Amino acid sequence: MKDALKTLEKESQAAIDQAKTLEDVETLRLRYLSKKGQVSQLMTQLRDLPAEDRPAFGQAVNTLKMAIEKALYDQKQALENEALLARLDQEKIDVTLPGYRFYQGAIHPLNQVIEDVEDLFVGLGYEVAEGPELENDHYNFEMMNLDKDHPARAMQDTFYTDETMLLRTHTSPVQARAMLAKSGQPLKIICPGKTYRRDDDDPTHSHQFMQIEGLVIDRHVTFGHLKDALLTMARHLFGPDRDIRLRPSYFPFTEPSVEVDVSYVKKDGSTGYIEILGAGRVHPNVLRMGGYDPATFQGFAFGVGVERIAMLKYHIDDIRHFYTHDLRFLNQFKGGGQS
């Protein structure tokens, strides 16, 4: 009997020491300590012993039981520690690894110009207005004082979708829409947006481009107000030392009309001028069609080419760069600020 005890003690110690997983430990616990386990079975042999040997044997079995319990507990702890160390090791953060690279987008140069001009004019009390790109002939031409067979329609070669609808050739139709929406009240708006003409694309022409329209209507609006707005815009865009020059021009929707040049310093130190926009006093016919009496109300309007401004500001030599999504070009405009 004593031998059986000794054997079980040795055997169980060895088995428990070799347990590799928590499941192994549990299997061994069941093998030795469950109701039908080997330790319980030893206990059942108690009754075969002479009465005087029973207490000593019972105690010995109990001691063995406690030894096995302790061995199981120790092995379980050891395995759990090992697992924890392994996990910590695996989850260790290597601070010397290179970080993830975050690619940052930037505002497109054309939108930078638009936001810049919007900032200026919103600060001067203008509202930002919008209109559709697929426009009615009525707003694009007729309300801008170009009736069906007006020769100046040829100045703006047009994409028509049917007899009445077209891709707007300028942002001026927003003038008409804004006037009608104000029903005769004074207004100050700017309107940035896409415009389209049937041009062949080359370094200075694009069939799709952008404009910013400006329109002010009120009592006592003079040509001086227009000049002030244009000079303020030119200096805001190009710097405080710039001047503007107005040259007589023709647009059907303004009278008188001007083309506006901005000054720049040439390489030899002399002053040159370069054209940036068209403008003028709102034509009485346009006021009348928009619901204003020209005897009481006057106005001025201007239309700026956004690409032209961006090309001058950022020294870009080909308008097509704006639309070909070449990242080498676009990446130069990160930071979104002024040039």
Ligand code: PHE
């Ligand atoms: N709409 C004109 C164009 O696209 C520009 C312009 C706008 C001129 C407003 C005068 C007044 O050529």
